[in-house]
Amino acid sequence: MKKSKYLIFLILSTVLSFNLISCATEAPYTDQQKAADDKIKEEIRKIYEAEKFTYLSHVDITVYKGTVVLGGLVFQPHDRRIAIEDAKKVEGVKSISDQMEVESNAY
Secondary structure, eight states, X not given: OHHHHHHHHHHHHHHHHHHHHHHHSOOOOOHHHXXXXXXXXXXXXXXXXXXXXXXXXXXXXXXXXXXXXXXXEESSHHHHHHHHHHHHTSTTOOXXXXXXXXXXXXX
């Protein structure tokens, strides 16, 4: 009787441990997710290139699972706002992290 209780306890604790580990482990980055992220990045870049009054070629774009990180330099605070607004327009964008720096002396 004591052995069976111990065995049940051991099995339950093992199952619980695996469940906790699987919850804490991030799902792998699939080829499908990478393709979707690449498409988001490409769409943002196209929008930036089409901007007539704002130069956004210095903006670095990184996308991971729909989260867009914008970095690099912009010349004016207005350019930063435009870059964020344009990125929000793209389908599939879940969130945006603004890491851009305004460098008004970059001319």
